[in-house]
Amino acid sequence: MVSTRSFPAIVGCADMMLKSAGVTLIGFEKIGGGYCTAIVRGGIADVRLAVEAGAQTAEQFGQYISSSVIPRPLPNLEVIFPLGKHLSMLTDNNGYSRLSNQAVGLLETRGFPAMVGACDAMLKAAEVYLSSYETIGGGLCTAIIRGSVADVAVAVEAGMQEAERIGEFSSLMVIPRPLDDLEQCLPAAACWIEEKPEPLKLPVSIKEPEKQLVELPDLAKLPIEITE
Secondary structure (H helix, E strand, C coil): CEEECCHHHHHHHHHHHHHHCCCEEEEEEEEECCEEEEEEECCHHHHHHHHHHHHHHHHHCCCEEEECCCCCCCHHHHHHCCCHHHHHHHHCCCEEECCCCCEEEEEEEECHHHHHHHHHHHHHHCCCEEEEEEECCCCEEEEEEEECHHHHHHHHHHHHHHHHHHCEEEEEEEECCCCHHHHHHCCCCHHHEEECCCCCCCCCCCCCCCCCCCCCCCHHHCCCCCCC
16 A cells, blocks of 8 residues: 555556556545545565555655555455455446546646646546546545547646646646556446447247147057958
């Protein structure tokens, strides 16, 4: 587990953890006041390597709070981990996001008006799409955009300037190639989720063949031949 006080920072840490070792991102835990924690699972050596990489990334952004590795968690400890959403998506493939496999841009502000203004500026500055937004307490709001790497970079620059003009800019992050685990844990608005078409199920009526009655001959009326 790695904890930061910024949603863009924790997403960047999670991306680095996934790319540095063979671990699985279980999800993000947000407890208010801007505190966010990324939780990964895997072998002990891989988890230690991933947490170290995530902590270093958080320190580079100046948002590092704490980190921890639990080598052998008991089964009952699972109840406090944010497993529900991630596992449901792994087992239920009825939907997918039209924004998958595109670069991710995250811009965090302190205050909702600044975030809305930043979103407007980003959408007008480049060919990007507003995927969703995330609030983590303490007045921190994060807009999440998707698009090509170049467009996302241009958009977050414009959004940062507009956020500073309106209110308070907090942080930003650009992830060029998000892995599938990170895709599944990022929030996405319902309008971007499409249901995969299911095969058409038509009622099929199977008729049993009609039984034909066969009239058997009367044995009493059959001629009987006796041979000596």
